[in-house]
Each structure stands twice: as C-alpha cells, then as structure tokens.
Amino acid sequence: MSDCDNCSHDNCSSCSSKPEPTEQETNIESFLAQVKHKLIVMSGKGGVGKSTVAADIALILSNKGFKVGLLDVDLHGPSIAGILGLTGIPLNVVGNKMLPYKYNDNLEVMTVQGLLADNDAALIWRGPVKIGVIKQFLADTQWSPLDYLIVDCPPGTGDEPLTVVQTIKDAKAIVVTTSQEIALADVRKSLNFCKLANIPIAGIVENMSGFVCPNCHTVHDIFKSGGGEKLAAENNLLFLGKIPIDPQIVESDDNGDPMGKLGVETNSALENIVEKLL
Ligand SMILES: Nc1ncnc2c1ncn2[C@@H]1O[C@H](COP(=O)(O)OP(=O)(O)OP(=O)(O)O)[C@@H](O)[C@H]1O
Ligand SMILES: [Mg+2]
Numbered sequence: 163m164s165d166c167d168n169c170s171h172d173n174c175s176s177c178s179s180k181p182e183p184t185e186q187e188t189n190i191e192s193f194l195a196q197v198k199h200k201l202i203v204m205s206g207k208g209g210v211g212k213s214t215v216a217a218d219i220a221l222i223l224s225n226k227g228f229k230v231g232l233l234d235v236d237l238h239g240p241s242i243a244g245i246l247g248l249t250g251i252p253l254n255v256v257g258n259k260m261l262p263y264k265y266n267d268n269l270e271v272m273t274v275q276g277l278l279a280d281n282d283a284a285l286i287w288r289g290p291v292k293i294g295v296i297k298q299f300l301a302d303t304q305w306s307p308l309d310y311l312i313v314d315c316p317p318g319t320g321d322e323p324l325t326v327v328q329t330i331k332d333a334k335a336i337v338v339t340t341s342q343e344i345a346l347a348d349v350r351k352s353l354n355f356c357k358l359a360n361i362p363i364a365g366i367v368e369n370m371s372g373f374v375c376p377n378c379h380t381v382h383d384i385f386k387s388g389g390g391e392k393l394a395a396e397n398n399l400l401f402l403g404k405i406p407i408d409p410q411i412v413e414s415d416d417n418g419d420p421m422g423k424l425g426v427e428t429n430s431a432l433e434n435i436v437e438k439l440l
C-alpha cells in the first residue's frame with residue numbers, strides 16, 4: 163500500500179491493477195473507524211444462547227454508559243428484535259441511510275427483521291445476497307460513533323460470520339457454548355475458524371450451565387457443567403463465565419424485556435462476564 167502511495171512511475175503495473183475503493187467500502191471504513199471495540203458473538207452450535215448473550219452484554223454495556231450498536235446478522239433466523247421487544251416496528255429510512263432502532267439512549271440496534279413485511283416472512287437468499295445485505299448494514303446504517311459494536315451471528319461458520327470477519331478486520335470473538343460434548347465438538351470448529359480468519363478470541367461463555375432446582379434446591383447439571391471452562395483452558399483462552407439455566411431467561415426473551423425479570427444469580431453471572439470483557 164505505502165509503496166504504491168509513494169510510487170511515481172506512470173505505468174506501474176502493481177499500482178494500476180489496484181481498484182479504487184467503492185463508495186460502500188469507503189462508507190464501511192469510515193463507520194468502523196469510529197467504533198472503538200468490535201465483538202462478534204458466535205458458536206458452531208445452534209440454540210446455545212448466542213443471541214441472548216449478545217443482547218444482554220449489549221444492554222449491560224449500554225446501562226454502564228457506553229455507546230453500543232447491536233447488529234443482528236442472523237438473516238434466516240433473526241432473534242434480536244424479539245428479545246428486545248422490537249418486532250413489528252418497521253425500520254425508518256432517511257435519504258439513503260437506514261435509521262437503527264434506538265433501544266435506549268445508548269443502544270442502537272439493526273436487524274433484517276425491521277425490513278420484513280411480516281414477522282414470519284422467510285428470506286430465501288443465497289450467499290452473495292447475504293454478503294451484500296450485511297455490508298449494507300455496516301455501510302448504509304446511520305450509526306452513532308460507538309464504543310462497542312456487537313454482532314450476533316447465526317450458528318456455524320458460513321457466509322454470515324465469514325463476511326463479518328472479512329469486513330471487520332479488527333474484531334474479537336465471543337464464543338458461546340453449552341457443556342455437552344455434542345456442542346463442544348461444533349464449538350471447536352469456531353475456534354479454528356477464528357484462527358484461520360485471524361480473529362482473536364475475547365473469551366468463551368458457558369451457557370445453560372447448571373439448573374438450580376426450585377423443588378429440591380440442588381443444582382442439576384442438565385447439559386453437564388464445566389465443558390466450556392475446560393475448552394477455554396485447553397486453548398489458553400479467557401473463560402468469561404457460566405450462566406445457569408434459568409426459566410426466567412426464556413420468559414424475559416419471549417416478552418422482549420431481556421433482563422427484566424432475571425434472578426439475582428443470572429444477573430450477577432452476566433455482570434461478571436461483562437466485567438471480565440471490560
Ligand atoms: N441460560 C439460559 N437458561 C434458560 N434458557 C436460555 C438460556 N440462554 C438462552 N436460553 C433460551 O434458549 C433459547 C435459545 O437462545 P438463543 O436464541 O439466544 O440461542 P442462539 O444460540 O442465538 O440460537 P440460534 O443458533 O438459533 O441463533 C431461547 O429461548 C432463550 O431464551
Ligand atoms: Mg441466535
């Protein structure tokens with residue numbers, strides 16, 4: 163790059179072969195330059211709580227006074243609008259910019275859900291279209307300057323997470339897992355994906371770890387416990403913490419009030435995860 167910038171040859175083959183950045187690339191670059199920290203929430207496994215963890219971390223950070231953007235790139239199964247109670251509210255467009263939802267003074271949210279005709283509409287999109295849409299979310303959304311951009315990915319290592327890591331080059335990953343081997347086997351693939359994509363891992367979260375039984379008051383390890391912690395240790399990664407199985411999480415997510423009714427233990431587990439992240 164710098165060689166070409168200073169190159170004074172009229173017909174230099176390496177300079178002239180470099181395409182000018184597109185308007186979209188320039189817009190993405192200028193937005194990302196104003197974001198201090200970028201975090202991608204991912205997992206090789208579906209249903210382990212990525213969206214819940216992404217929404218709760220975003221909410222806690224915003225309540226601490228940080229400016230946070232939450233971007234849902236799960237185009238086929240967007241959950242963020244539901245978790246935050248934003249379903250049925252269409253996104254506004256001004257000029258050629260989409261206005262993100264303002265969840266509170268500090269939290270802005272962007273999701274494909276706000277562009278769908280109805281909540282149950284299915285998107286039948288192939289790779290190139292999905293890549294284009296994710297880039298548009300970054301380039302054509304009127305985000306404020308952010309302290310944190312948190313990206314909620316679909317499960318696995320497909321087009322969506324790949325587009326995110328290739329576009330947001332200085333991002334870090336938060337990897338969510340549950341404790342059973344079936345989940346951990348898939349999550350190891352996410353760790354390798356991050357390695358190949360040169361994305362550092364901010365830490366691992368073990369979700370649905372232990373259930374405090376209201377009947378017998380002992381902890382039942384329904385999905386086992388300690389697997390995420392062990393995975394972090396084996397890979398020399400930061401273990402961010404365990405979140406228990408809490409029926410109130412389901413209730414709060416379903417009601418669009420993600421941390422509204424959480425018990426003390428769940429709340430402090432989430433707070434501790436954010437403290438470690440900070
Ligand atoms: N610790 C928990 N205790 C109880 N229920 C939980 C917990 N974490 C998440 N859930 C519930 O599990 C379900 C799946 O969570 P979520 O949608 O966050 O997972 P996901 O990994 O984003 O799923 P997907 O792979 O489909 O994107 C939701 O109903 C959510 O409320
Ligand atoms: Mg999800």
Ligand SMILES: [Zn+2]
Binds near residue numbers: 375376377378379380
């Ligand atoms: Zn019991």
